[in-house]
Every structure is written in C-alpha cells, then in structure tokens.
Amino acid sequence: MEEERHTEAKIGAETGRGSSPRGPGCSLRHFACEQNLLSRPDGSASFLQGDTSVLAGVYGPAEVKVSKEIFNKATLEVILRPKIGLPGVAEKSRERLIRNTCEAVVLGTLHPRTSITVVLQVVSDAGSGAQLLACCLNAACMALVDAGVPMRALFCGVTCALDSDGTLVLDPTSKREKEARAVLTFALDNVERKLLMSSTKGLFSDAELQQCLAAAQAASQHVFRFYRESLQRRYSKS
Amino acid sequence: MAEGVSVVAESLAGGGARVARSVLGQVVLPGEELLLPEQEDAEGPGGAGERPLSLNAGACSRVRVICGPGLRRCGDRLLVTKCGRLRHKEPGGGGGGGGGVYWVDSQQKRYVPVKGDHVIGIVTAKSGDIFKVDVGGSEPASLSYLSFEGATKRNRPNVQVGDLIYGQFVVANKDMEPEMVCIDSCGRANGMGVIGQDGLLFKVTLGLIRKLLAPDCEIIQEVGKLYPLEIVFGMNGRIWVKAKTIQQTLILANILEACEHMTSDQRKQIFSRLAES
Numbered sequence: 001m002e003e004e005r006h007t008e009a010k011i012g013a014e015t016g017r018g019s020s021p022r023g024p025g026c027s028l029r030h031f032a033c034e035q036n037l038l039s040r041p042d043g044s045a046s047f048l049q050g051d052t053s054v055l056a057g058v059y060g061p062a063e064v065k066v067s068k069e070i071f072n073k074a075t076l077e078v079i080l081r082p083k084i085g086l087p088g089v090a091e092k093s094r095e096r097l098i099r100n101t102c103e104a105v106v107l108g109t110l111h112p113r114t115s116i117t118v119v120l121q122v123v124s125d126a127g128s129g130a131q132l133l134a135c136c137l138n139a140a141c142m143a144l145v146d147a148g149v150p151m152r153a154l155f156c157g158v159t160c161a162l163d164s165d166g167t168l169v170l171d172p173t174s175k176r177e178k179e180a181r182a183v184l185t186f187a188l189d190n191v192e193r194k195l196l197m198s199s200t201k202g203l204f205s206d207a208e209l210q211q212c213l214a215a216a217q218a219a220s221q222h223v224f225r226f227y228r229e230s231l232q233r234r235y236s237k238s
Numbered sequence: 239m240a241e242g243v244s245v246v247a248e249s250l251a252g253g254g255a256r257v258a259r260s261v262l263g264q265v266v267l268p269g270e271e272l273l274l275p276e277q278e279d280a281e282g283p284g285g286a287g288e289r290p291l292s293l294n295a296g297a298c299s300r301v302r303v304i305c306g307p308g309l310r311r312c313g314d315r316l317l318v319t320k321c322g323r324l325r326h327k328e329p330g331g332g333g334g335g336g337g338g339v340y341w342v343d344s345q346q347k348r349y350v351p352v353k354g355d356h357v358i359g360i361v362t363a364k365s366g367d368i369f370k371v372d373v374g375g376s377e378p379a380s381l382s383y384l385s386f387e388g389a390t391k392r393n394r395p396n397v398q399v400g401d402l403i404y405g406q407f408v409v410a411n412k413d414m415e416p417e418m419v420c421i422d423s424c425g426r427a428n429g430m431g432v433i434g435q436d437g438l439l440f441k442v443t444l445g446l447i448r449k450l451l452a453p454d455c456e457i458i459q460e461v462g463k464l465y466p467l468e469i470v471f472g473m474n475g476r477i478w479v480k481a482k483t484i485q486q487t488l489i490l491a492n493i494l495e496a497c498e499h500m501t502s503d504q505r506k507q508i509f510s511r512l513a514e515s
Contacts, residue, residue, distance in 0.1 A: 036345070042346070042347045042348040043347070060348065060376075061348065061350065061375075061376045062348070062376055063376055063377055064376070105268075107310075107319060110319075110412060111350070111376065111412060112412055112413060113376070113377070114376040114377075115376075145267075145268065145320075145321045146321075147346070147347070147348065148320050148321070148322075148344045148345075148346030148347075148348065150268075150308075150310075150319040150320060151268040151269070151319055151320075152268070152269060152317075152319070153268060153269030154267060154268055154269055189269065190267070190269050191269040227267065228265070228267060231265055231267060231321050232265045234345075235265045235321075235322065235323060235345070237499050
C-alpha cells in the first residue's frame with residue numbers, strides 16, 4: 001500500500017512539473033513527496049528531489065528536558081543524520097541553518113515549555129551539499145505541516161548555481177554543482193516570498209545574488225504549488 | 239534591483255487572500271489569509287467608492303467571529319496556521335449574519351489539552367494527594383484524589399499506577415499544568431472515573447475521534463449492531479473497547495482503526511461481511 005501511494009505521489013509530481021513553464025535555465029528536477037508514512041512520530045514526510053531523498057519525522061509539542069526548557073516558547077531541535085556514519089561538522093552546520101529557518105516560521109509561543117524535534121534522515125544523496133540542504137528544508141516543512149505544528153507560513157529550499165560564464169542554473173545536478181563558480185541555497189516563505197535563510201559558496205557579485213534570488217522566488221512558486229497538490233491529495237483520502 | 243525583485247514577488251503571490259466562505263471544506267495551508275464577509279464587501283470591486291450613508295454603519299457591519307483551532311487573528315486579518323479543511327459553524331442564535339466559528343480540521347496525531355475535553359489517561363504516579371495522569375500531551379495532567387464521586391479525605395478512591403482514567407479537563411491552557419477531574423459540576427461521576435480491568439486501549443488519530451463522536455455517526459451505529467460492546471472515546475486519540483470475548487474486542491478495534499480511510503461503500507461491505515460470519 002505504501003508503495004502504491006508513493007507511485008501515486010510521483011505521478012502527481014510529474015504532472016505538477018509538466019504544467020510548469022520550463023524556460024531556459026528555469027526548471028526544477030522532478031520532486032515527489034509522501035506524508036504520514038511513519039507510525040510513531042507525530043508527523044513525517046519523505047521528500048525526493050532529483051537524486052536526493054530525505055526522510056523527516058517531527059515529534060511535538062512534546063515533553064522537554066528541564067535544562068532545555070524555554071519559559072515563553074517551544075524548544076526547537078533539528079537532528080540531521082547522514083546516510084552512513086556519524087554526524088560531523090557539516091551536518092551540525094546544516095542542522096543550525098534548518099533550525100533557524102524553522103524557528104522563523106513555527107509559532108513556538110503557542111506551545112511554551114514544550115519541545116518540537118525534527119529528525120532528518122538522509123536516504124540518498126548524490127554528494128551535493130546544497131541540493132541536500134534544499135531537500136532537507138522541503139522535507140522538514142512537509143513533516144511540520146503533517147504534525148500540525150502551528151506555522152506562520154510554509155517554506156521551501158531552492159538551489160541555484162552560477163557557471164563560470166555567469167549562466168544561472170536552477171536546481172543543478174551534482175555534476176553541474178561541482179563545475180559551478182558559485183552555488184546558492186535559499187529558503188523562502190510562501191506568504192511574501194521573502195528570504196528566510198541563505199547559504200552560499202563561491203564568488204558572485206551583488207547583481208548576480210539578486211538575479212539568483214529572483215529566479216529562486218520564481219521557482220519557489222512551483223514548489224509551493226506542489227506542496228498544495230500533495231496536501232490536497234492527502235486530505236482527499238478522508 | 240531590489241525593487242524589481244519585490245515586483246516579481248508581488249505578481250507571484252497569485253490572488254493573495256481568499257474569501258473564507260468560498261473555501262469552506264477545502265484544504266487551506268499555513269500562511270494563507272482569509273477574508274470575512276464584511277471585509278469582502280469593503281474590498282470588493284467598487285467597495286471603496288460610493289456607499290450609501292447610514293447612521294450607524296460601523297456598528298451594524300461588525301460581526302463576531304471566533305477563531306477555532308488552526309486560525310489566528312493578526313490585527314484585522316484572519317490567518318491560517320495549520321493545514322487541513324476549513325470548517326464553519328453558524329452562531330447558535332441563527333440569522334446567519336456571517337459570524338460563527340471558523341476552524342481548521344487537521345489530521346493531527348499529537349494531542350494538546352483543551353478545557354472541557356473528555357480524555358482517557360493512564361495513571362503514571364501517585365504523589366501525596368494528587369495523581370499524575372499521562373494524556374498524551376506535552377506534560378502529565380494532575381488529578382486530585384478528591385475529584386472522584388463520593389471521595390472524601392477518609393474515603394480515598396482505589397486508584398493504582400497503571401489504571402486507566404476517563405476524565406475531563408478543568409484547567410488546560412498553554413501556561414499551566416493541565417488538571418483533570420472525574421466528576422461533573424454537580425459532583426456526579428457521569429460515566430467518568432477509573433475504567434474497568436479488561437478491555438483494550440488503542441490509539442487513533444485525533445481526526446478519527448472527532449469523526450466518531452460527531453452526532454449521528456454511521457460507524458458507531460453500525461458497530462453497535464455488530465456485537466454488544468462497551469466503548470470509551472477520549473478526545474486525546476485513545477479508544478478503549480470491550481466486548482464479550484477477546485476475539486470480538488480485537489475485531490472491533492481493527493474495524494475502528496481501519497475505517498478512517500474507507501469510503502461509506504467500503505464500510506458497508508465490511509460490515510455486511512462481518513454480520514454474515
């Protein structure tokens with residue numbers, strides 16, 4: 001049954017993508033999402049984007065350790081587990097980026113003295129850090145929505161790469177990402193499409209940053225449309 | 239450059255706020271803005287232009303709207319904070335002046351205590367004159383030994399750690415420890431108290447509980463026809479069920495768990511097949 005639902009979600013993703021205008025350098029690879037696939041966490045989602053796939057589980061609002069208790073808001077915790085081995089410095093850095101993004105949208109003040117824990121497990125990773133971060137952000141958002149955590153807005157992660165000749169590639173493959181002069185990952189919200197977080201690598205000019213941001217904002221529309229379709233499918237079953 | 243970006247963002251927002259009336263029963267997402275009837279008039283085409291003068295325009299156009307779960311008020315805007323289907327209930331007085339309660343019906347698994355909710359809890363500790371009861375929320379609820387029917391300082395209720403309690407919340411807000419009682423305002427048990435020894439406790443989603451507890455729920459009527467049973471629903475997603483034999487209890491538990499994602503036709507099929515056997 002799980003398998004069936006997965007394929008269903010994939011088909012939905014494909015159609016969602018098909019309707020998107022694919023201009024030169026303005027295309028996202030296909031994505032798929034499945035929610036509520038784990039029984040024990042309060043909310044869960046798996047997000048597949050190109051060749052990167054992340055499984056997310058959310059626990060909360062749950063009991064919190066006294067040492068981590070914050071008296072006027074929820075304690076947000078993000079744990080990122082790599083595919084193999086123990087989490088290292090790169091994972092810790094990503095955890096922090098994701099945590100800060102989540103904190104910007106989660107209405108923690110509605111559940112003071114509780115903990116909201118997001119656990120992200122990398123399922124498949126093509127070896128591109130920026131892609132993985134974007135996929136983690138998307139998975140975390142869908143899992144938070146699935147758990148029913150009150151949120152100010154939705155968010156998504158979009159990656160852009162700038163080639164040596166200055167051409168902009170959205171959602172680059174790992175090969176293109178390695179060749180790129182600069183790689184930028186943005187987290188954007190769905191209300192004003194404002195920037196929540198950015199993580200960049202490489203050299204780029206001010207104008208190029210704005211250009212990438214505008215492209216990411218345009219691309220985020222497709223991701224949010226996919227979110228809506230995927231959530232509507234989930235609620236159509238009941 | 240920055241201005242250009244903001245223009246793009248504006249055009250992408252795609253409509254922005256939607257009228258609450260038109261999206262009833264549809265899926266809403268966090269961050270969406272809803273418009274209420276009187277705002278819809280004011281912001282509709284030509285709304286700001288000519289308008290007939292009335293003496294108490296401000297007073298009569300105001301409607302009282304209650305934000306239920308999943309919605310929040312921000313200034314004079316109504317914002318969605320949870321994903322789910324938007325529901326609305328007309329105010330009790332009738333009239334249909336646009337007021338009433340709006341809420342988001344979400345498929346959540348984690349329970350957040352609400353005052354007045356009837357829940358099933360598990361006693362986890364006895365300390366002095368209070369019991370700690372696990373209700374599935376972020377912290378255990380407290381239950382005084384005096385809040386049972388007929389309990390006095392002399393006559394303590396027989397409650398052990400591990401017992402199941404069916405009770406009601408009298409204190410439940412985000413800043414305080416939730417507090418349960420097993421009596422109503424007249425001091426009667428009214429069905430509440432310690433749940434018997436046998437039976438089976440299982441967990442389902444909060445949405446299913448709300449569906450089952452809705453007035454004239456088909457599932458419960460069908461289940462009642464199948465076997466004689468005792469059943470307790472807790473708003474915290476716990477169901478306790480007991481039938482004559484263990485086999486029947488397990489069948490009932492499986493049906494209730496499975497019926498969440500079934501259509502009414504599928505349900506009828508299952509019930510008729512069980513009635514035959």
